[in-house]
Amino acid sequence: MALRDIAIVGTAQRPSEVNSTFTSVEILLPVIQQLLDKVKIERSDIGFWCHGSCDYMSGQPFSFVSAVDAIGAWPPIIESHVEADGAFALYEAWVKIQTGEVDVALVFSNGKTTSGPIDQILSLQTDPYMVAPLKPGFDALAALQARACLEAGVVTERQMAEVAARSRRDARNNAVAYTKGNESADDLLAMPYTLNPLRAHDCATPVDGCNAIVLAAGDVARRLAERPAWIRGIDHRIDTQRLGARSMIESSSAAIAAQKAGVARDRIDVAELHAPYTHQELLLRNAMGLSESTHINPSGGALVANPAMAAGLARFAEAAESIFAGSADRVLAHCTSGPMLQQNLVCVMEGE
C-alpha cells in the first residue's frame, strides 16, 4: 500500500512555568484555540484528536478524560489518548490519517510536571516487581547510565558540560524555554555534583507546559500551510525493560529507529533530540549517526524545559517550525520514554 503524504502544518506551545495554579484543562484550552486560529481551521475541520499525558502525574485515575473538555466534544468527535508523551499520540494520528479515514488530525499533550515529585513518579515506569519497589529515582537511573558511559569513555564530563552550555545559550532565543544561561563549559564543570556524576545542569528542568500540532494529508496540508513539514519517515523502537539486560553505553533502539526512519539518506539540518540528560544527547547523536553539520536542539531542547509527556511533542513542534521558517530543509524530531532511553521514536521531516 502506498503511504499517504502527511505533514505538520501548524504548532502552538505554552510558555513554560512552574507550580502552575491552572488545571490541565485550563492550560490546554488556550493553546488549542491559538493553534486553530493560526492554521485558520475550525474544531469541526478536525477529523481525529489524539492526546498524550500521564495520569500518574496528576495522581487521578482517568484524569485524561477531563482533557476532552479542552477540545469541545459536542457534537461528538473522534478522539484517542495515549498514556505517554504526545509524540506517541502524533504517531497514532499519523497512522489514523494513513488509514484514509481522516485528512486532518490535532495532536496535543500536557504535563504539570511540578505538581508532584516527578523523579519518583517517572521511576514507577520501571518493572513493578523487581525495580519499582526499590524506588530508584529517575535521575539516579540516568546517573547510573552516565557513570557507565564515562567509565567506558563513550562520553566525557566536558562534552556533557558543553551540551548543557549550548542548550542554555540557545534557550535565550526561545520564548517557551525556562532555564537560560550564558555560562561556559568551564563554568558549568566548576559546579558541584548533585547526583555524581550528574550536576544540576546535566538534568532537564521540570516545568508545566503543553503544546499542540495539526497534521494534514496531501493537498489539504498544502492548503493549510505555506511550507508543510512533510513526514518522510517515522519509527518507534523499544529496548528491554530489564535494566541489567541492555547496554547502558549505547542506544540500540534509537539506532534502529533512526535507520528505519531514513535519517542517513541525506543530511539533517536540524535535529531536535528529546534528551532529558546531557549524556543522553551524546548517546543519541552517536546512535543516529548525526554529524557535526547538524544543528542539535536550536530550541535549547528538553534540558531547558521538560514538561513531562509534552517535551517529546515539543521537539516535533520545534523541528517543524524550522521547516516553516525556511531555516532548514530536512529535520529530525525525536522522543524518548522510560528510564535510560528505553523507548525511542524518530521522525524525519522535509520541506518541499
Next chain:
Amino acid sequence: MSEADGLVRLRQPIGVTYNWSAGPNATSHLAGLMNGQFVGKRCPSCALVYFPPRNGVCPKCAKILAGDVEVGPKGTITTFCIVNVPFLGQKIKLPYVAAQILLDGADISMQHLIQECEAEDVRIGMRVEPVWKDKSEWGATLENVQHFRPTGEPDRVMGAESGAS
C-alpha cells in the same frame, strides 16, 4: 520481609504526594462551599450554568467559564439508586439513597445522599434541600452538606424547562 509456607514475601508500599490546584475558575466554587453557598459558573458562549464547574471549562463550547452564579440551595432529584449492599468502610446505615440532584438554576446535576425519608418514597422530580453539618466541620468540600432531605413541595416535572436533558 517474612517467611511463611517456604515463600519469601515482600511488602513495599509506594506513596506519592501531589500539590493539587483547583484552578482559578473553580476556586470560587470551593470558596462558596466554605461559606455555605453553592456557587456555579456560567459559560459565556452557551449560557449553561455548571455546578460543580468541572475544570473551569465548558466542555460543549471549549470556552473558559466566566461569571459566578449562585444556585440552589433547593434542587430536584433527576435520578437515584437505593444502596442495599454493604461494603468495607461504609459509614451510612443501609438502605440509603444516592441521587443526582439538579440544584435550582444549575444545568448539570451533582450526586449526593438523600436522608430523612424512607428509601421507597424517593422519586424522580422530588424536591430536596441541603442539611448542612455544623459550621465547625466545614471545609472546601461538598461534604459540608450532610445530606439532602425532601422539602415537601410539589414534585417538579422534569422536561423541556430543564437544561439537564
